[in-house]
Amino acid sequence: MNTGNHSYAERIQGTNLGEELFETYCESKGFHLTRLGFDEHKANIPNFFRLNPYIRNIPDYVINTPDATFVVNVKGTDNFKQTEYNLLPEFGEWFSTKKAPLIYAFCFKEYDRPILIYPEKIIRLYEEAKIDQQWSDGVVYRCLNLRNPKHGG
DSSP states (O other): OOOTTTOOHTTTTSSOHHHHHHHHHHHTOEEEEEESSSSSSTSSOGGGGGGGGHHHTTSSSEEEESSOEEEEEESSSSOOOHHHHHHHHHHHHHHSSSSSSSSEOOOOTTTSSSSEEEEEHHHHHHHHHHHOOOOOOOOEEEOOTTTTTGOOO
16 A cells, blocks of 8 residues: 555556556446556656646546446545646546546445546545645645545445
8 A cells, every 4th residue: 555655656566456446347347448548557658747737647548338428537546646636627627528527436456346436526525635645756645535434435
């Protein structure tokens, strides 16, 4: 599990468990899944940090269920970066439509399905968290406490 003491390099070691769990879930439901965003484990981009924040935050997937289409950002932790929080209102305009809304899928190995949350709720949870934390590389984040039953866990 990542802690506030891990560097970026340490945080991305191994596989992206959240994305693996999400892909497995979608496959089990028969959802059509298309990768959009970057994969820091299978296709690492040198100097990724130099890219524009909107490019770095392209959603991970588009999924089509029998009834709906979603643009999805997958998270394997409920630690949410301040930089992404600051961009959330614009992400709704850039990545979401009424027929294909942007959602976040928080995937934890102890749960059998993702916790699906719209950006508006993430903003509320981030503000409720109130306590900024910081990784050793200076990235500020807050824990959304999604494993708390009150928030969806």
